[in-house]
Amino acid sequence: MPRSPKAAPQASPPIVDLGELPGHIGYVVRRAQVAIFQHIIRAMAPLNVRPGQFSVLTLVGANPGIRQTAISEALGIRRANLVALVGELERRGWVQRATVVGDRRAHGLRLTAKGRAALARLKTLAAGHERRVTRTITSREKRDLMRLLRRIRDAST
Amino acid sequence: MPRSPKAAPQASPPIVDLGELPGHIGYVVRRAQVAIFQHIIRAMAPLNVRPGQFSVLTLVGANPGIRQTAISEALGIRRANLVALVGELERRGWVQRATVVGDRRAHGLRLTAKGRAALARLKTLAAGHERRVTRTITSREKRDLMRLLRRIRDAST
DNA sequence: TATTGTTATACTCTATAACTATA
DNA sequence: TATAGTTATAGAGTATAACAATA
Secondary structure: OOOOOOOOOOOOOOOOOOOOHHHOHHHHHHHHHHHHHHHHHHHOHHHOOOHHHHHHHHHHHHOOOEEHHHHHHHHOOOHHHHHHHHHHHHHOOOEEEEEEOOEEEEEEEEEOHHHHHHHHHHHHHHHHHHHHHOOOOOHHHHHHHHHHHHHHHHHOO | OOOOOOOOOOOOOOOOOOOOHHHOHHHHHHHHHHHHHHHHHHHOHHHOOOHHHHHHHHHHHHOOOEEHHHHHHHHOOOHHHHHHHHHHHHHOOOEEEEEEOOEEEEEEEEEOHHHHHHHHHHHHHHHHHHHHHOOOOOHHHHHHHHHHHHHHHHHOO
16 A cells, blocks of 8 residues: 655754755755655656656656566666566556567566556656746756766766 | 665666656656765765764764754654664764753753764765765856755755 | 654565576 | 576665653
8 A cells, every 4th residue: 555655744943953964965865856756756646656666667668568677777676676566567457568579588568558548647747747846947957957966876886 | 784785787788768767857866866875875884874874963963962853853754763763873872862951751862972983984984975976076066956956855845 | 732752563665585487 | 507587585764653751
């Protein structure tokens, strides 16, 4: 059973000195990530879909016949943990596992018609979410933000 | 027992179309956050300290006598989950729980001498980590990045 | 009545190891 | 031998509800 994650209670704040935390990129990125995820989970609540499921659905939609291992490497989700995730998408009738011709070990994943409809709906919800959370920055600022984050990510290896 | 989180295996990547994911702020922020956290956990491995513990230590250091509820609200960690976290810091001899004069329900947290030494060491490790992960961006870019992330976070309520 | 810290509990996400069936 | 998917399992992190002590 999924739960709607509520923000931690932000009651009358006693003035707390955060020290050097606000100067740490890890702290600021983490707080932003949590806030964004809470927002998108709320946005996708009508379909009860979580970010991980959305990203897998997106990959299957963009790469019909893709193998679980390829998804694993592309998204940084371990193969073992994808089993239940894909299983849930299959249980919902959104994704099909079909054996790949020429390699009977592998499963080629495809969206069903229902899955394509769900993904279309989710993309609309995601777009609305995106507009909301980026409403106070310009598209140029968003582009710069993404570029800097990718550089930070590349530098964090 | 803590484990050293390894990056998900990034083997010979079959070309996968990520669809619209790279255009989603949530996706880019999340991937960056995971990479940064893996990096800082490695950086703090000598003291076997995780990001949550570091942030609590920082707050106690900057706010001697702070109550657990104040930490909870400042960091977005629920009171209930702070119990074990602070307990571990106390077990390590880094933090003391003392009853607050005038309110015997509360615990005022303070660093011990050992805790101050540990925090000093951690701040050095954190600074090294910070230099590494931001080495490919300018200080102006870092400032802009933080500003934009805070705006995204504020917009995600 | 409300608040502080706490306990108990459960769910999600992530991690490793080992298995099976194929290659 | 190696790979794809799977199972079993364990550890973080995070969520809720309810309790005792105190305000």
